[in-house]
């Protein structure tokens with residue numbers, strides 16, 4: 001499945017981006033990550049975080065993972081202007097003893113495109129892709145108390161536990177907790 005349109009939703013479409021499609025998508029992907037981090041998102045980075053830092057993440061870290069098949073990259077495209085406004089990753093490079101598991105990573109929706117159901121649609125499509133890969137267990141972690149946490153719980157993710165002092169706040173020396181969640185998927 002390469003750049004194949006995935007069922008349209010309200011005002012946006014979901015795509016799977018392969019390595020060949022990523023160079024053309026880099027500016028939009030970098031714009032999403034740059035905006036989210038500078039808006040305070042806890043997604044591995046700290047300020048200052050420039051557009052080039054965001055570009056480098058997609059180009060140097062994620063593109064090789066997508067090319068090798070270790071990561072599956074999905075994105076949401078806004079029908080109004082054709083720009084990518086959301087993204088999510090499925091990490092399937094799990095160890096030999098975890099062939100049934102995958103990681104949900106880097107769910108990001110541009111601040112200008114929020115509360116339109118894009119994150120919910122991306123998670124649902126990610127789960128479809130995971131099932132198609134034979135993965136029956138999704139795991140993730142998210143900063144404790146962020147808006148993503150109740151979203152995941154509403155979508156059937158269960159809390160495994162909370163790890164205190166897990167990561168630095170994006171803009172200060174405060175250490176934040178992370179909540180580890182999982183969901184079992186039915187795989188036929």
Ligand SMILES: CC(C)(COP(=O)(O)OP(=O)(O)OC[C@H]1O[C@@H](n2cnc3c(N)ncnc32)[C@H](O)[C@@H]1OP(=O)(O)O)[C@@H](O)C(=O)NCCC(=O)NCCS
Nearest residue numbers: 036041107108109114115116117118119120142147148151
């Ligand atoms: C978390 C995030 C992905 C949500 O994206 P989104 O596209 O706005 O989410 P949706 O529109 O699909 O929202 C689905 C539901 O989540 C909840 N929700 C989402 N954003 C919320 C907010 N700011 N406040 C309260 N509830 C919220 C609501 O229940 C919402 O349903 P509703 O709009 O029908 O009430 C987005 O805010 C984001 O990119 N945040 C920064 C990055 C981040 O923290 N990612 C998670 C890392 S694990």
